[in-house]
Amino acid sequence: MKAAIVRDKQFVVDEIPTPVPGPGQVLAKVRICGICGSDLHLFKHAEELLSTAEAAGMVIDKNSELILGHEFVAEVVAFGPDTEQRFNVGDRVCSIPFRKQGDQLLNIGTPAAQGAYAEYLLLTEEFLVPVPDALSDEAAALVEPLAVGVHAVAKSAITDSGSALVIGCGPIGLATIAILKMRGIEQIVAADYSPRRRGLAQQMGATLVVDPAEESPYQSFSDEPNGEFVVYECVGLPGLLKQIVDQVPKQAKIVMIGLCAGDDSYTPLTAMMKEVQIQFVYYYTPEEFSQSLEALSEGRVNWEPWVSSKINLDGVANAFRALQDPEREVKVLIEPFSK
Amino acid sequence: MKAAIVRDKQFVVDEIPTPVPGPGQVLAKVRICGICGSDLHLFKHAEELLSTAEAAGMVIDKNSELILGHEFVAEVVAFGPDTEQRFNVGDRVCSIPFRKQGDQLLNIGTPAAQGAYAEYLLLTEEFLVPVPDALSDEAAALVEPLAVGVHAVAKSAITDSGSALVIGCGPIGLATIAILKMRGIEQIVAADYSPRRRGLAQQMGATLVVDPAEESPYQSFSDEPNGEFVVYECVGLPGLLKQIVDQVPKQAKIVMIGLCAGDDSYTPLTAMMKEVQIQFVYYYTPEEFSQSLEALSEGRVNWEPWVSSKINLDGVANAFRALQDPEREVKVLIEPFSK
Numbered sequence: 001m002k003a004a005i006v007r008d009k010q011f012v013v014d015e016i017p018t019p020v021p022g023p024g025q026v027l028a029k030v031r032i033c034g035i036c037g038s039d040l041h042l043f044k045h046a047e048e049l050l051s052t053a054e055a056a057g058m059v060i061d062k063n064s065e066l067i068l069g070h071e072f073v074a075e076v077v078a079f080g081p082d083t084e085q086r087f088n089v090g091d092r093v094c095s096i097p098f099r100k101q102g103d104q105l106l107n108i109g110t111p112a113a114q115g116a117y118a119e120y121l122l123l124t125e126e127f128l129v130p131v132p133d134a135l136s137d138e139a140a141a142l143v144e145p146l147a148v149g150v151h152a153v154a155k156s157a158i159t160d161s162g163s164a165l166v167i168g169c170g171p172i173g174l175a176t177i178a179i180l181k182m183r184g185i186e187q188i189v190a191a192d193y194s195p196r197r198r199g200l201a202q203q204m205g206a207t208l209v210v211d212p213a214e215e216s217p218y219q220s221f222s223d224e225p226n227g228e229f230v231v232y233e234c235v236g237l238p239g240l241l242k243q244i245v246d247q248v249p250k251q252a253k254i255v256m257i258g259l260c261a262g263d264d265s266y267t268p269l270t271a272m273m274k275e276v277q278i279q280f281v282y283y284y285t286p287e288e289f290s291q292s293l294e295a296l297s298e299g300r301v302n303w304e305p306w307v308s309s310k311i312n313l314d315g316v317a318n319a320f321r322a323l324q325d326p327e328r329e330v331k332v333l334i335e336p337f338s339k
Numbered sequence: 340m341k342a343a344i345v346r347d348k349q350f351v352v353d354e355i356p357t358p359v360p361g362p363g364q365v366l367a368k369v370r371i372c373g374i375c376g377s378d379l380h381l382f383k384h385a386e387e388l389l390s391t392a393e394a395a396g397m398v399i400d401k402n403s404e405l406i407l408g409h410e411f412v413a414e415v416v417a418f419g420p421d422t423e424q425r426f427n428v429g430d431r432v433c434s435i436p437f438r439k440q441g442d443q444l445l446n447i448g449t450p451a452a453q454g455a456y457a458e459y460l461l462l463t464e465e466f467l468v469p470v471p472d473a474l475s476d477e478a479a480a481l482v483e484p485l486a487v488g489v490h491a492v493a494k495s496a497i498t499d500s501g502s503a504l505v506i507g508c509g510p511i512g513l514a515t516i517a518i519l520k521m522r523g524i525e526q527i528v529a530a531d532y533s534p535r536r537r538g539l540a541q542q543m544g545a546t547l548v549v550d551p552a553e554e555s556p557y558q559s560f561s562d563e564p565n566g567e568f569v570v571y572e573c574v575g576l577p578g579l580l581k582q583i584v585d586q587v588p589k590q591a592k593i594v595m596i597g598l599c600a601g602d603d604s605y606t607p608l609t610a611m612m613k614e615v616q617i618q619f620v621y622y623y624t625p626e627e628f629s630q631s632l633e634a635l636s637e638g639r640v641n642w643e644p645w646v647s648s649k650i651n652l653d654g655v656a657n658a659f660r661a662l663q664d665p666e667r668e669v670k671v672l673i674e675p676f677s678k
Contacts, residue, residue, distance in 0.1 A: 049608060055585070056612040155614070242602070246394070256611060263581070265604035269388060271619040272595060273395040275494070278617040280610040 002336065003118035004316040006043060006066040011317040016065075018120050021080030024100060025122045028093065032137040033116035034071035035316075035332045036145065037170055038259050040323060041236065042068060042110065045261035050111060052261075059104050060111050069115030069334070070097030070108050071144040073137045074123065083125045092131040093123070094143050096289050100124040117316060119336045129290060132297050138310075139296050141333050142175075142303050147292035148257065149175030151284035152232060153183060156255045162228035163187040163221055166206070167244070169197035171306060171331050172257055173234035174204050178301045181205025191217035194326035203305045218247045234258050241278070242266040250274045257281055306331045312338045341675065342457030343655040345382060345405040350656040355404075357459050360419030363439060364461045367432065371476040372455035373410035374655075374671045375484065376509050377598050379662060380575065381407060381449065384600035389450060391600075398443050399450050408454030408673070409436030409447050410483040412476050413462065422464045431470040432462070433482050435628050439463040456655060458675045468629060471636050477649075478635050480672050481514075481642050486631035487596065488514030490623035491571060492522060495594045501567035502526040502560055505545070506583070507574035508536035510645060510670050511596055513543045515571045517640045520544025530556040533665035542644045557586045573597050580617070581605040589613045596620055645670045651677045 001018040004011050021027045042049055046066065054060050073094050076087045087093060097108040097115075099122060109115030114122070131140045153176060158164060164180050166173050169192035180188050181204065190201035191210045198209040210217040221229055229252045231244055236258025244254055245266050254276055271278075284292070295301050308330040311319050319332045340357040343350050360366045381388055385405065393399050412433050415426045426432060436447040436454075438461060448454030453461070470479045492515060497503060503519050505512050508531035519527050520543065528547045529540035537548040549556040560568055568591045570583055575597025583593055584605050593615055610617075623631070634640050647669040650658050658671045 052606055052608045053612060056609045058612065236607075241607075256607065259611065260607040262606075263604045264607050265602045267391055267601075268575075268580070268595065268599040268603050268619070269391045270395045272598065272621050273392060273397065275619050275621050277619070280607070280614050280616070282611045282614050 001119040002313055003067050004313045006046070006068065009043070011320070013313050019114065019122050021078060021122055023080055023082040024125055025080040026076050026083065026087070026125050026128070027078040027120055028074035028123050029077050029120055030116045030118060030336045031073045031075055031092065032141045033069045033334045033336070034141045034145065035319060035323065035334065036071055037172060037236070039068040039109070040320065041259045041261060042066070043320060048261050058110070058112065059106055062111065064111045064114070066111050067114045067117055068109045069117040071141055072116035072121070073131060073140040074116070074121065077120065079125070087128060087130070092140070093128040094131055094140055094293070095123050095127040095129060096286055097144065098124070098127065100126070117313065117334060127286070129293060135297050138307050138333060139303050142306060142331070143289065143293045143296060145171045146175045146178065146296065146301060147284040147289045148172055149179040150288040150292050152176055152255050152257050152281045153179045154288065155279055155281045156230050156232070156253060158183070158185060158230045159228055160184060162230055164189065164230050164232065165217055165221070166190045166201070166232045166234060167217070167240070168192060168233070168235035168258060169194070169201040170234060170326070173232070174200055174306060176232045176234060176257065177201055177204040177206050182295060182300055189217055189220050192326070196327050197330070200305050200330060203302055216247065218249070221249060229253070230255060232257060236260040238262060238264045245271045245274070245276060248274060248276060251276070253277045253279060255279050255281060307333060310335055310338070312336060340458040341652055342406050343652045345385070345407065348382070350659070352652050358453065358461050360417060360461055362419055362421040363464055364419040365415050365422065365426070365464050365467070366417040366459055367413035367462050368416050368459055369455045369457060369675045370412045370414055370431065371480045372408045372673045372675070373480045373484065374658060374662065374673065375410055376511060376575070378407040378448070379659060380598050380600060381405070382659060387600050397449070397451065398445055401450065403450045403453070405450050406453045406456055407448045408456040410480055411455035411460070412470060412479040413455070413460065416459065418464070426467060426469070431479070432467040433470055433479055433632070434462050434466040434468060435625055436483065437463070437466065439465070456652065456673060466625070468632060474636050477646050477672060478642050479632070481645060481670070482628065482632045482635060484510045484670070485514045485517065485635065485640060486623040486628045487511055488518040489627040489631050491515055491594050491596050491620045492518045493627065494618055494620045495569050495571070495592060497522070497524060497569045498567055499523060501569055503528070503569050503571065504556055504560070505529045505540070505571045505573060506556070506579070507531060507572070507597060508533070508540040509573065509665070512571070512573035513539055513645060515573055515596065516540055516543040516545050521634060521639055528556055528559050531665070535666050536669070539644050539669060542641055555586065557588070560588065568592070569594060571596060575599040577601065577603045584610045584613070584615060587613060587615060590615070592616045592618060594618050594620060646672060649674055649677070651675060
């Protein structure tokens, strides 16, 4: 099969053996796979991120090649041994991006488990979720990033009267905005330097968009000093937490969603004098993944504007370059079998 | 009056004018005042801490001299204009360490408002709390540090079945342990390099004490990977948060109580993969201050072991040196009028 493999910090489209499903696994044909911001991070900072991740308990196979891709919609092709076969061959499925191996959960799209920048991949049967016929591949590819928003908003425990500030309007920021909107949060301020992304944020439900180069996004909250204030950090750059801590009002909650490589610093005394709470979030629960699928199936999320282009495996290298420019691309979807 | 003043990073005991109470204020005679860990920090890192504090909104009078001391018991001496005079001259009182000035609250024991390392100080009448006759000056001097523990445990929202790890067994660590014990928390592990402080932690109610030089304090929690796990950081040194994040189990809460000067760094990806929550805490509410006084009055806290020595104003400089050695001193109380 064909796959876009990361070799020496470059994408190489190469033929590799189609994997063979083991016990409890299915072989699945990739219909579509989104490019995630964390894929860009992993491509750029693989060594640093993976050694940190390994120290924190992620299982990594150092001999394995890196094939990214964890936002996929696939079709069941074949069943391994010890499977229940509750799907038919050809059924469209998605899945939380983990593969079971004994007691361990391997992260799909990392050196732990091959991802979906490829024609086929192995999935764990018990994690498969059917994709309703009415849901397009494009929309279903967004179940995974939207689930990150579902989880972040749930973990933030924002109350109905709370005010939200979303920093960074890439796909995760947009997912967070969409879920805050669904939750009925009345004040959703979104900040991004890119005019295109600010426009998308508005389409997703932001009530106010701010260009941080022009004005402080914190300003709009100053009238309500006693209300609950939650900042969703959807960028993942060093120095950003420090900036947020310096600018938030007292008692603010900061939800850290953006993936930031390396170490980062902030000013503890400022955090202390404001009694801020910093909540880190990672993935989502299987229930939240299903809630995300449900929200998309029910048409409760205006997902179309997210998708900025569709490519095949040969286009991955270019797409990674184009994604550096927030004016050009938002969510790029890979269709491994398109010409 | 006499006061121990910080001048050029030295303590100088000098005569200064006794302050005159303004509207809403009383003049109070200091009976006793504890030396707090934050006083040591402020003495060492005054410039750095004060510029950070000012940026975060603390009112600072740059022309004022620094007279520390915010853990005091005092006696009402005279009333300023516009006071209700609901106390008698000679009544023993304590107070949250703030002085009202218009809409602002000035922190007593900082350049904002003179502290109690002096014979007299000004207090805001409405903040005064009477000290019950049965409570000794020594015990009442601990109301303030114990209130920090009351607040930290309340903010942590630890549940009855939660497990606690207290890092650092100085006065604030001991206060936290005492309150966790009062709350009925069953597993209270305390870590400190000092044998004396580990002994005190045990007297306060720690169920297990650990010398971090010998073994990991996190080890004792490994059997219960799904239980709630709260770490109380009561040291305030750079690098400690990073170490805690690296070692806690997933979903841990980290409560930051120790005052740390300057910037500090940690590893965001590790925090993220573990979904840790970091809650910064600062002071306490007036209600929590009263709860602390109540706990001491009702004899629910074994406070005697905390007090390691009593001195007068001339002894402050030496005490600050002695407090560097955790084997020598824990809580030093200043009695400005003792010979």
